[in-house]
Amino acid sequence: MSNLKIAIIISSTRSNRVGLQAAEYVESIASKRSDMNFEIVDLRDYPLPFFDEVASNAFVPSKNPVAQKWQHFIAQFDGYVFVTAEYNNSITAALKNALDYAYPEWNRKAAAYFSYGSAGGARAVQHLRDICIELQMAPVRHSVLIQGADFFKVMTGEVKVKDLEYLEPLVNEMLEQLSWWAKALKEARKK
Numbered sequence: 001m002s003n004l005k006i007a008i009i010i011s012s013t014r015s016n017r018v019g020l021q022a023a024e025y026v027e028s029i030a031s032k033r034s035d036m037n038f039e040i041v042d043l044r045d046y047p048l049p050f051f052d053e054v055a056s057n058a059f060v061p062s063k064n065p066v067a068q069k070w071q072h073f074i075a076q077f078d079g080y081v082f083v084t085a086e087y088n089n090s091i092t093a094a095l096k097n098a099l100d101y102a103y104p105e106w107n108r109k110a111a112a113y114f115s116y117g118s119a120g121g122a123r124a125v126q127h128l129r130d131i132c133i134e135l136q137m138a139p140v141r142h143s144v145l146i147q148g149a150d151f152f153k154v155m156t157g158e159v160k161v162k163d164l165e166y167l168e169p170l171v172n173e174m175l176e177q178l179s180w181w182a183k184a185l186k187e188a189r190k191k
């Protein structure tokens, strides 16, 4: 089997977001694996309007060129690592909009979560798991979070994500679970 293709999706689009640093950290660990290839996906590169379609593209194909480009792009991946911030106890509006702009492209793919926030982004991840199930993804059990004092130090620039050494084995366990599901689903999609 050729290597699995995994997107690392940054949920936030603010110019001074923590999300980019977090995604680059996940990629730095992930790129040590030989079974999966990773690509950071920045929603800023896909300036989707707030959802303005006739219906979900499960039912009516999109005519919007940015939406078509987004759907075509994400369709190529076998799984996704969502690097998610928590905005008012949930995921960012930008990520929810991007998720809504596709349907079959997400189906039967594996999903994993790396989050950050005062409570570790745990509430955002819980919402995101639910959304992913509706989109027929398979969320893996193990997620990784940066919380409390560590998160505030990252947010204020006092430490970098890569300085939090305890994260690496946790990310590795998450990737191991993602690999298993992404591989199983890739095989199953071929049948």
Ligand SMILES: Cc1cc2nc3c(=O)[nH]c(=O)nc-3n(C[C@H](O)[C@H](O)[C@H](O)COP(=O)(O)O)c2cc1C
Binding pocket: 012, 013, 014, 016, 017, 018, 019, 020, 085, 086, 087, 088, 089, 090, 116, 117, 118, 119, 120, 121, 155
């Ligand atoms: C609109 C908004 C709402 C937020 N709500 C929460 C929240 O509910 N829980 C939390 O832990 N942090 C919250 N925060 C703080 C974010 O966790 C923090 O700003 C983080 O850096 C956001 O991710 P980003 O830098 O990638 O945009 C919020 C920030 C913003 C801008």
